Amino acid sequence: MTTHMTLPLQEESISTTDTIDLAVREVRPVAEDCIVMVLETADGAELPEWSPGAHIDLILGDxxxxQYSLCGDPADRSRWRIGILREPESRGGSEFLxxxxxxxxxxxxRGPRNHFPLQPSDHYLFVAGGIGITPILTMIHAAERQGASWRLLYGGRRRASMxxxxxxxxxxxxxxxxxxxxxxxxxxxxxxxxxxxxxAVYCCGPEPLIAATEEICATKALPLHVxxxxPKQDADVGANEEFEVVCAESDITVTVPADSTILAEVRKVGIEVLxxxxxxxxxxxxxxxxEGxxxxxxxxxxxxxRASNESMMICVSRCVGKRLVLDL
Incomplete structure (x- = not known):
């Protein structure tokens, strides 16, 4: 099975929806086409707390x-560290940075937020491919501090690129x-x-690596976190159909056509969603x-x-049936 289980987190000093102005203190190469960037608050204030597996959003334009995984020391509230790979087909973000x-x-x-938290365990196996080492790096430091047994398998195109x-x-x-x-x-x-x-198995990297790890862990009944x-290619996705979304908090109902998304339609009526x-x-x-x-x-x-149906990602997910009620 593939799972994400959350460690108890401390309260963050600011909301993950707030933006933070950060000063770039250091930029240096750590491999071919990969740099490390060290960030601090522009006014010297402490940064929000975070845990291994967390990432931040860098807002580089409208x-x-x-998103970049934090790969520094969670105990150091004075700075964040991120690793940035120059993507061969960059859409503008990595190239600009x-x-x-x-x-x-x-x-x-903006952030941090964590959809890849480290679950307490006595034994860990970590698998990283390429820039997927960034969240894993902080996890192995945490596992070492906990006194857990662990190992890391780390792959890349060539040693100079790792x-x-x-x-x-x-x-x-x-x-x-x-x-x-x-x-x-x-x-x-x-x-x-x-x-x-x-x-507990943790994997981050290219999709073929994750898919292969998922297949093996499923046969061995190992709990896997990825x-x-x-985006994962989902063979079970059917044709898009029109449906209705009731935005309970805003008391607004929108129709989501087959060629649009919930996110796009709620924004059209003035509901701001990050x-x-x-x-x-x-x-x-x-x-x-x-509801729905x-x-x-x-x-x-x-x-x-997914089975609990307690939440959904409204940029891509849709409705089974004709109506959803969301807390928007």
Whole structure:
């Protein structure tokens, strides 16, 4: 099964819907086409608390919002650290951050939020591919502090493209680094076959890696927790149909045509909803479901969360039937 289970979180000092002005204190390369950026509040105030697996939104323009996993020390409230890969087919975010942002610049952020929290466990197996190391990096530090047993399997195209290898080097044989040009594809079957009962598996990286890990963990009944950077392709998605959404808090009802989304239609009538990726991967637009059955099409909620129908991502998900009542 694939699950997300939440650690008890402390209260954050500000709402995750608020924006924060951040000063860029450091920008440096950590691998080919990958930089680390250290951010502090512009006024020197403490940053909101966060836990391993959390990410922030960087608001780079009116229609340019990107999510980056925090990969620093959660106990250090003075700064946040993020890793940024230059995407080969950048839609503008990573290219801008790589080419135009230097130490001394100011950025606007929102968050943090966490849809990939670290569940307490005595045993962990971590799997990271490429820039998927960023949330995993903080998790292995947390597991080490907890005294849990853990190992990491980390893959990438080649060693020079794999970030944070110097930081990982201190963990010795707990880390298995496997560049594809040296080792081929990750041997997930052998790696996961050694897991003792109750081991929690955490995976982040490209979709083929996540899909392969999901398949193996399903056969071995290992609890798996994943975070995706791109939407999961759902073969069960049917044709779009028109439906009605009652926005309970606003006392407004909208019709969602087959060629539109809940997010687009509620915004047309003046209901402001935070969103970011618009493809069901970041969790920003999550809305509580009061009545009706959602047609879940996101890549965030677990099967258990989907089955509960307590919330939905309104940028991509739709309705099973003709009517939903949402807490909007």
């Amino acid at each position: 229609d340019l919002v990107r 790589h080419d135009s942002v230097r130490a001394g610049a100011t950025l606007t952020a 970030a944070f290898l110097d930081e990982l080097d201190g963990f010795g044989d707990k880390i298995q680094v496997c560049p594809q040009d040296e080792c081929g594809l990750l041997d997930l079957t052998s790696y996961l076959s050694t897991a003792p009962a109750g081991t 975070e995706r950077f791109a 969103s970011s990726c618009s493809e069901g991967t970041c969790g920003t637009c999550e809305a509580d479901v009061l 059955e959602p047609d879940h099409r996101d890549s965030v909620l677990t099967p258990q969360e």
